[in-house]
Structures are given as C-alpha cells and as structure tokens.
Amino acid sequence: MNPPASPETTPDRGALRRRLADRLAAAGDLRSPPWRAAVESVPREVFAPEWFERVDTEHGTMWSPVLGDAATPERVYEDTTLVTQLDDKVRPRDVAGPVFGTPSSSSTLPGLVVGMLEDLRVEDGDRVLEIGSGTGYSTALLARRLGDDRVTSIEVDPETARRAASALKATGLEPHLVVGDGLDGVPDRAPYDRLIATCSVREIPRPWLEQSRPGTIVLANLTGWLYAFGQTRLTVTEPGHAIGEFLPGTVSFMVARRHAPPGLDTRAALAADTPGRPTDLGPAILRDWAGRFVVQGALPTAQHVTMQVGNGPFLDHLLDADGSHATLLPQQDGSWNVREGGPRRLWNLAEQAVTCWRAQGAPPVDAFRMSITPDRQTIHLPDDSLTWELPHS
Ligand SMILES: C[S@@+](CC[C@H](N)C(=O)[O-])C[C@H]1O[C@@H](n2cnc3c(N)ncnc32)[C@H](O)[C@@H]1O
Known part of the structure; x- marks a missing residue:
C-alpha cells in the first residue's frame, strides 16, 4: 500500500x-x-x-x-x-x-462529454433533458452551466441513479433526477430546449419529439443491431417532425437497454456446409465505419458474429431472427464466397446497398442526413440517391 x-x-x-x-x-x-x-x-x-x-x-x-x-x-x-x-x-x-x-x-471520457455539450449548442436559460445520468458527471457539468432547475436527467438503473444523486449532492448540485426508462423521456418537465442522450438508440423515440418544441435540438448516438454508430444532431421543426445531420467522428455509446438486440440462434448458420457463391464483397466492409453503417441500413434486424466451429477458422456470420443467415468463406486465392440460407439473401441485400453507396463515392457517415415525420424516420444522402427507413423498436 x-x-x-x-x-x-x-x-x-x-x-x-x-x-x-x-x-x-x-x-x-x-x-x-x-x-x-x-x-x-x-x-x-x-x-x-x-x-x-x-x-x-x-x-x-x-x-x-x-x-x-x-x-x-x-x-x-x-x-x-x-x-x-x-x-x-x-x-x-x-x-x-x-x-x-x-x-x-x-x-464517459470528458473530451467526448464536453464535445457533445458544445455540439448541443446550449444557450443560457435552456431547459435540458439528459438520458443516461450514469455517474452524474455530465449532469453536474450541465447543472453548473445552467442551474439545477433547468436540468433533468433520467437513468434506468436505480443503483446507478442513487449513486449519481449522492455524488451530485456532495458537489452542492441538485438537478431534477428521475429513475426510469429514458426512451419515454420525462413528460412532467417538458418541453425541453435541448435533449442529449449518453446511451445509443436504434431510432429517435417518439416521446422525445413530443416533449420538444419547434427549435429544440436533439443530440443522440444512433445505432442498430450491427453496432454501427452515427452521432446525429436533429432540430425539431414542428410536432413530430425533425431534420438533422450526422456529425464527424467515430462516437459510440452503450445501447439503451430497450433497444439492445435480442438473443441469437446460431444453429442454422453453423450447420450449413454448402460451398456458397463467389462475392466481391468480403467481410472487411463490416470493419469499415461507414461501410458497416450502410450494411446496417440495409439489414436493420441482422446481427454480426464471428464464430469458429471445432478447430476451423473464425468466420464472419450475419444472422437474422427470421432465420436468414450468411457466412463469409475465405478462398485460397484470397477471394471470398458467401453461403446464404433462410428466407432472405442477407449478403445479396448488403451487396446491393454497398454497390449503391460506392457509386456515390463511398461517402462517410457525416455525409448522411436524417428526416423524421410522425410516420417514418429515414437516413439518406442529401440527393436521396441512397435512403433507408429505420425500424420501429
Ligand atoms: C455511458 S453511461 C452515461 C455517462 C454519463 N453521462 C456520465 O457522464 O457519467 C450510459 C448510461 O445510460 C444508462 N441507460 C441505458 N439505457 C437507458 C435508458 N433506456 N434510459 C435511461 N438510461 C439508460 C446506463 O445505465 C448508463 O448508466
């Protein structure tokens, strides 16, 4: 010691x-x-x-x-x-x-927390809702900047929330703290001028928009079941409507609990043993920040696992709850085959999306835009040459 x-x-x-x-x-x-x-x-x-x-x-x-x-x-x-x-x-x-x-x-690392608070474009007098109090450190920064009364923070885990509350109190701060699912927002304290999420979401929860006003800025880390991430900043334009951009950088957060992927059934993919068909799209696309984002857009319910059977090589598999599966098989000459099964040809859908993305010059995530109406949430390039709808969680 x-x-x-x-x-x-x-x-x-x-x-x-x-x-x-x-x-x-x-x-x-x-x-x-x-x-x-x-x-x-x-x-x-x-x-x-x-x-x-x-x-x-x-x-x-x-x-x-x-x-x-x-x-x-x-x-x-x-x-x-x-x-x-x-x-x-x-x-x-x-x-x-x-x-x-x-x-x-x-x-979360202070550089990211503070960078997000700057990106949130907070102004004096703003009322802010934070989703994911965590340790309470970012809540404390908000309360110091705006005053206790203007800050509401919600945390899903009661024990984490209790510790954040006592740390805030020990620092002389008493923002409004709520224990609950932040995906429902905190209606009692609405409307908010700013919403910031420090856990990632699969779509922008409707309650966040309902608890906003025209001009409200929402900053959230968007993800999906392939764990491809994009940091989006939206402006609410009218009730239920918002438009937004993706910010540069490679920010990722833990997934909000209700938006996390379901358990996987790997049996069909592991049991399959056909040689598959040649593909020009190898698994490297799943390790490319923007490429993975595009594949996730095309396959919103697919999940990616790397598994080994016996002493065989580790292989990349895409699996979907509907029983569809695709496995990438390395060939001796360095090329790839894909073995697909189930009701949908997952890799074929990925190939189509990636071909379209590459035809536009393989733009980065921050080239995309987001549009929300009461009926649908879409991610698209500004000219709509590539567009996909987010699933309802
Ligand atoms: C990265 S931590 C938060 C970091 C925090 N802002 C800080 O500075 O310490 C993410 C937090 O989000 C919480 N969380 C996950 N899903 C949630 C949900 N649906 N509603 C509210 N909080 C959630 C987790 O329990 C976790 O404490």
Missing part, C-alpha cells in the same frame, strides 16, 4: 482540472468559456471514485478493478472513459481481480 499522501504530495485538484480543460481545449472539444468554467469546477473524483480498467488477455477482454490508493486523482483527470459497472450490477469493489463482463455504466 502507498503511504498516505502528505499535504505536499497531495495533487492540487484545481490544477488537475485546469490541465484537463487545457487538454480538451487543445483537442478542440472544449470551445467556449462557460463549459470551461464547468470543467474547472466539477470534481470528477466524486463521481468516479473507483472504476474498471480494461485488460486484454489471450482469453478475451477482462476488467480489472481500480480503487483505493490506485484510483489516483491524476488518473481520474485523464481524458479516458472510466467504466463503473459491468453486466448491469457489478461494481469495482465487488470483485477481487480481473473479471469478464460487459460495461453497463461509465463516466
């Missing part, structure tokens, strides 16, 4: 916060004095006193608890995400060493 810190060795938290603000400004994430003032005054260590550190092992990703003396202020003020919960319940103090698990709550 380290000796207790003496006053001389205790780092000056104010200096650490200023240094963080300088770094975020240099990176272009922090762009205005009001958000700088918020970053310089919110003590992140109160919101993330312990966390999990990622450890890549030969068996896969594990999470190692960081707490006590190891959770130093210097580390808290690094521009990194601090994972605070695994599998909807496990906290760092619950485990003695590295464990497997899926992150379910975190303090």
